[in-house]
Amino acid sequence: MRSDNSIILQTATRLLVPLLLLFSVFLLLRGHNEPGGGFIAGLVASSAFALHLFAFDASSTKKLLKVESQLLMGVGLLLALLSGMVGVVFRGQPFLTSQWGTLYVPGIGELAVSTPLLFDIGVYLVVIGVVSTILLSLDKVEE
8 A cells, every 4th residue: 555645535445446337337238229338438447447546556456456457458359359250150241240139037037138238348348458557557667
């Protein structure tokens, strides 16, 4: 923990980070029908990690991320690519043609699933990975 950061900033960060992450998931899931989507949701989530980095230090922010930021970028790119390939492989349609289906979840019922949602999740992970990598790299330069 950095000794030069105030207790007020650290306390506010502990309250704001979960709210920002929850809001980013809301934006991610809302993005198909209304404003939002993977990119802006990823930026909101990245701002939560940036706030945590400013209030604490890089090692505690890495613990909060739980995975390496480069892995997030790779998984996100792979997920976005795979979402575009679904139509090509299974239906012979052009790359990135949207595919829709339903999934039955016990206790919840039927959920509509789509390849645009998978693509948005991929973008979400890539944005978080890129911004986190940049922020953590800048923190290393500072030391």
